Structure formats: C-alpha cells, structure tokens
Amino acid sequence: MSVTLWLILGVVVGIGFFLAATKMKLSWYEWLLAVLGTLLVLFAIQNYGASRLALESRAAGLLLVMFGLPGVILAAVGFALPWMRARKAG
C-alpha cells in the first residue's frame, strides 16, 4: 500500500485519539478496547490492500472481514461508551 495512504490513515487515527484524549474521558479498559480495535482495523486494511496487490481478491475480502469486523466493534465500543456516558451526564 502506498505511503500516502498510510500517512492519511495515520493522521486520521492521530486526530481521533487526540480528540478522544482531550474531549472525552475514557477509562483504562475503554482505551484498551479503542487501541485494540484500531490496530485490528489497520491490520485488516493492510491485509486487504496487500492481498489485492497479490491478486488474491477472495483472500483480501475475507481478511478484511476477519480482522476488520471485530476491530470496528471493539473500537466502536471503546469510543461509544464514554460518548454515551458524557451525553447522559450532559
């Protein structure tokens, strides 16, 4: 995958975590879920792109789902819980 794409992903993830750290109050396990989820999503993206490059489109799709789906769920839980808490409190 191109360096540019990883740079953009890095910026997006960086901004996301910066906002989470400054605007939201995450407990330790929410941080754990968010970090783990984000890593899985990035792993899924790398596998998807690389498998496409290797002309293995079926493997690309499956790897995206295998790692991306749990990653999205974990990250969503990690970020959604404090957001909902903040909304309730607000």
Next chain:
Amino acid sequence: MTESLTRREFMKEFGKMGAAAALVPMVVAGEQMSDKPAGLQRPAFIKEVDQPTTEVDWAKVERLAEGERTVRRQFAKYVGQERVDKLSEIQKANMDKYLKEDKPGYTLKDWALQSASGGGAAPRKFFLDPESVRTPEALGVPKWSGTPEDAAMIITAAARHLGAATVGFVELDTNTTEKLIYSKDPDGKEMKILDVDAPAEDDASRTIPKKARYAIVYTVQMSEETMTRCPTHLGAQTTSLTYSRSQNIQERLQRFLMGLGYMALGESSTNALGIAPALGVMSGLGELSRYNRLLTPEYGSMVRVFKMLTDLPVAPTKPINAGLLEFCKNCTKCADHCPSKALSFEKEPTWEVKGGWNNAGHKAWFEDATKCRSYWYETGNNCGICFAVCPFASKNLASFSRVRNYLTATIPAFDGTLKKIDDLLYTPYTEFGKPQKDPEEWWRLNLPDYGISTDQSVRMTS
C-alpha cells in the same frame, strides 16, 4: 557553524548538516549489513540448528546413481515398457484433444509459451573451458583471497545479482554431506571424487577434485501466478522457465568463480551433480516438506534448487528450523490435492522408502514417483499441483502471512488452524486436480518481469 552567518552561508551549513544526518544511518546500516551474507538475513524466530529437522542416519545414506535409480530416467524399469507405451498413447490423444478444443491452459498460445520458456538458455556444462574465462592467471594477478565469510558474502551477492533468490553453503564431509553428490549423473557417467588438481570429464566419468569441498546451493524463484494455473501447459512452463533461467545463472556463476581463480563445477544436465532438496536442507535454505521437496521460509514452495561445487573456502550456512516440517505433519494439503495420490498422508515422516527411486537413510514423506510420473503423461506436462497448493506458496505481501510464518515457527499448536485458514483464503472451491486460477485470466494480468517479485523486502518472513 561560523558565527553571524549570511542567509547563503546558513543554507550551505544547513545543507551539510542534512547530508551528514542522512549519511549516518546509511553507514550504521552498512555496518550491520556486512555482518551476514546478504539474502540470509532472517528474523530471529527462524532458528539456525546444528542438525536439520529431517532426521538423517548418515551411515545408511549412499551416494545415489541418479541415472539408474530415479523414475525420471528409469520409468520403464519401474512400470514396464508396455505401461509406458500405453501412457504415451493417452498423452498423445489428450494433447491432441485439448489443443483442438482450446482447453484453457492448453491453447496454442500456452503451447507456444511452454516452448518459448524452455529456450534461450546457456548449455549446462560440468566445467567451463578455462581459456574462455578471464582468470586471474590470464590477467597476471594473484587469485582472489579473503576469509570464508567474505567468500560467502561475495558469492551470495553475485549469485543474487545473477538471478538466484537465496544462497547457502555446505562444506562436504566424506562421511556425511559428500554422500549427497551423485555416484552417477543423469547421463550415466560415474561421478568420481579423487585427489587430483583439476576436474576432468570423459565418455564414462566426471572427476571432482577432492579439494572442491564447498557446495554452493541456490534457489531460483518461480512465478506463483502461473504455478497456480497447474496442471496445464501454462502452469508447467513455470518450471521450464525457472530451469532455463538457472542455466544462465549457472554459467555466469561459473565464470564469476573462475574469474576469482577457483573451480566451479556445475550441473551437466537438469538435476545433475547432487540431491538438490537434501543440499538445500543442509545449507539451511529450507526444510524438507510433505511433498518431499524443499520448502523455504522466504518463498515457500515457489523455488527450484540448484548447486555448484568450488574449492574456494566458504563459510557454511547452518540448517534451519522454521517450523515448516512440523507444519507439514498437520497439513496434508499437497497430498489431498495430488490427482495421482502419490504423496503420503502419514502424520509422521518415515525411514521406509516407497521405491528404488528414493534414497534411504533419512526420515521423509517418501512419494510414489511412479504414480506421479504416470499422471504427467495424462496432463502432458509436469503437473506441479503439490507446489501450487502449499500454504507457503502464497505471496508474503499481506501481514497475515508474516503472522502465519511467526506462529508456524514458534507455536506448532496453531498449525492445523493456519492450514484451515489457508484453505478458506486461497482454495475453498478448488476441485482436486484442477487449476486454482483461470488460465485464460493470466494473459490479461499486469505482472512483473518473469512473474516474480525480486524485491526481498516484500518477501520477508516477518
């Protein structure tokens, strides 16, 4: 930096600092790179070991008479001439039918590519005429000298530059590794190892000087994209192309070694000189697999193995344990997909050979080479399905492959699961004995030179 700089001076000094900053890591990296021969820089989880993962009883190993024992050369001896004639008829009928009905992988363009891939190569020679090479003697300078480590480094660099993928070295020992050199070459010539100064060849024999104690073993990559179109002519030309590339590599490497002032004894014909997978295992290029060929950490099954002898002392490379043989115990994928059922389904490798074509004295999953060869007649080519379906044949671009390699080397308990994931990712609907990918689709792909990636960084194992 001088005080009170003008803008121009500041930019000049700034540029020098930048250049220095850029060079420092290059120098450091350069020092690190020189520690080991290039091409053998592997992750720590691939362990170098004193004994190969294949158990060997050297007392029982005998030098193999290739021309007299292998099914490749003596098929009729094993199955009878009548059977060979019958298979030849089947082959002729099949090829005629496939060509005329434009069967994918057997169309005229596939035949043409098959024919083209085997051509354009330097003829194999046991040794080159010294008169045809610019030797140090001819140049009036002493022969190259350096440490065995330096020799390994420059041979590796040269071989890789000339087209080899990975390079390893074995120091021949009379009671062990010397037994991997054939007693007779494929053409029936006796391979004598004698205490003489120079190599020789006559109508009945080839003489290897005893001082040529160092075997250079190298792999040449095969294209996964054509190999996964096996068993067709399109798939089979992968092997033809790799062998013809190896012929050029061999002659060039012979010229390189002779140019340094040393002997370079190559393969006089295809699969000559010595047992390639065994030398590959002993040099640490890979491990012996269920399909009874070399399986490598870098390129999986997508290699062919070649060898050369020299009297230039080189530092041997040790056998490895990357968990590959262990993985094969829990994976029967090559055997499952083998159309002729020539491969073993036993969990453990065994000392018992399948037939006279096998060389006893080591534990392996010995193949029934007569079944394999018979199927080659049906397909009209050398099949190759076992190479193509191996889980390690996949390209290592995806990080998951690197995780798989790590788990294979460190936690054998995951082997079965990894095999199932590989089935799901790459061969869920592949009918046994059929190509994994559409041969017609290959002609529309945009692939690199020779269909292989020569960028080691994308084929790293971690």
